[in-house]
Amino acid sequence: MNLAKNLEASAYFFPERLAISEGDRKTNYYQLNIMANRIATGLIKQGVKPGDLVAMCYPNSTEWIAFYFGVLKAGAVAITLSNLLTGDELTNLVTHAQPKIIFASDNKLNDLKKLKDDGVVEKIICTDGDIDLNHLVEKGSDNFKAIDRDRTDTAAILYTGGTTGIPKGVMLKHESILFSSYSIAYYERSTQKDVALCFLPFNHVFGQIHIMNSTIMTAGCLELLPSFDMERVLKILEERKLTKFFAVPTVYIRLLSIPDLKNKIGPLRYCFSAAASMAKETVRQWKETTGITISESYGMTEAMPITFNHYYPERHVVGSVGHPVHGVEVQIRDTSGNILEYGHEGEICVKGPNVMKGYLNNPQGTEDAFWPGGWVRSGDIGIFNEEGYLFIVDRLKDLIITGGENVFPREVEEAIYQMPKVEECAVIGLPDKEWGERVVACIVPKQGQKFTVEEMKSFLKSRLSPFKVPKEYIEFKEFPKSPAGKILKRIIKKNLLEGRPS
Secondary structure, three states, rough: OOOOHHHHHHHHHHHOEEEEEEOOOEHHHHHHHHHHHHHHHHHHHHHOOOOEEEEEEEEOOOHHHHHHHHHHOOOOEEEEEEEOOOHHHHHHHHHHHHEEEEOHHHHEEEEHHHHHOOOOOOEEOEEEEEEHHHHHHHHHHHHEEEEOOOOOOOOEEEEEEOOOOOOOEEEEEEEHHHHHHHHHHHHHOOOOOOOEEEEOOOOHHHHHHHHHHHHHHHOOOOEEEEOOOOHHHHHHHHHOOOOOOOOOOHHHHOOOOOOOOHHHOOOOOEEEEOOOOOOOHHHHHHHHHHOEEEEEEEOOOOOOEEEOOOOOEEEEEEEOOOEEOOOOEEEEOOOOOOOEOOOOOOEEEEEOOOOOOOOEHHHOOOOOOOHHOOOEEEEEEEEEEEOOOEEEEEEEEOEEEOEEEEEOOOHHHHHHHHOEEEEEEEEEEEEEEOOOEEEEEEEEEEOOOOOOOHHHHHHHHHHOHHHHOOOEEEEEEOOOOOOOOOEEEEHHHHHHOOOOOO
16 A cells, blocks of 8 residues: 555546646646656665655645655655744754655755754755755656555654644554545545645645645646635636635635625635634625535544535535544543533544554653544544534633633634624633633724724624623734644734733
8 A cells, every 4th residue: 555556546547637737837647647756766766765754844836746745655754844834943843753854945954954964864855955856856767656555654744733732743644644535535526627726735634635635536636826815816716717625714704805706716616614613604605605515524633534514515514514424433522531422512532544643753642642442532522413413612722711611712703703894703711810711802803894892792792691702802913823724822822911912
């Protein structure tokens, strides 16, 4: 087994089919596979052996995809790092992972040279590094078959910070990524005719597995953008004949402000949102405006996907993340690990072929992440209804306890999103002498809009129990976000506690 055989199969059956569209640059499956072969053989000539760790710190591009599959073809493990890492962050992660080789953009060279001098990494691939990528490709061979690996061998390592603590290197097996890619393609009814837009970073599980790997598996076309750009996204929607669109909730909110959006989306048939909670109001407005239901699934880097909302609109339940994916088991457990019946809230726990192998060089973190029997603890609170639909209540660590009452931020956020003036919101708990914690609403208003505390309180009092209504309202120009677009509540909370301006 080798994940890279997906690319080989697509290149064999559909060699002339367009694999990647990156501006004016077009790459078909035959060309992409040849490029990956040359990288694989080039890496082997540089001493890379099956099981070796090879890191990547490079922006979304054709080169990124070819290098990723080249690493896998060589039997090595791809460590995919964010190209937005600071020098210190990059140093910390590379020091933790200890890769043999790292492929990086030129602006990372100075930081990486020190790591090489310290013996942390053996070789650097970039323009002025030990090896230039073009040289590596030129010296490689066109003909190469992916080296067989065991299904439980690690294929890729994705670093995640979760919501708290030090980032963890999630080790994903060949089996896990293959299962995930197939499940996504199945639920999305993917075909070779699909064109999927991707501006989400490939170091993130959403971009790498949900979009990139599942598209390559079905020989679809990836329309690449280095990052989200409203003007370019609209142009591609109108001109590129997109059939699939993937984004975080913030992007959908921004697109809804575009006049005559319905006539600008062309043959778009499928829209998907992940990485952050989607407000019911946004789903309703998008359906009303475009006629397309936004699909959602539930997953995390450690196990993805876990559930999937139905492709068929008549079976889609707004607010739910759907049923467990075929082959994946989901349980709701209390804090002691006891299994709870439907209708009871508890921690979502997962078991199946999509589950991670563990955290790289972190045995304690791995042990803490599992209940006995191979059940991964998600850290999310959920509840099943009688029909087996899963609903996410909130992050376990985001729970606010105010005056002895439990407040789930997501419930409060759903109510706030019903206010037309609000573009984004994040509800957090801050220390309070009287209440223990007070509920605080952080709000980014829509352009040109203003709100008062009085109107916010009045609006929410009719929708929430008194103890759930925020006691404080703070206006933000924008929220700090992860590269995947997730609102970083821990940073918001930290800044407010330190008295930094919003």
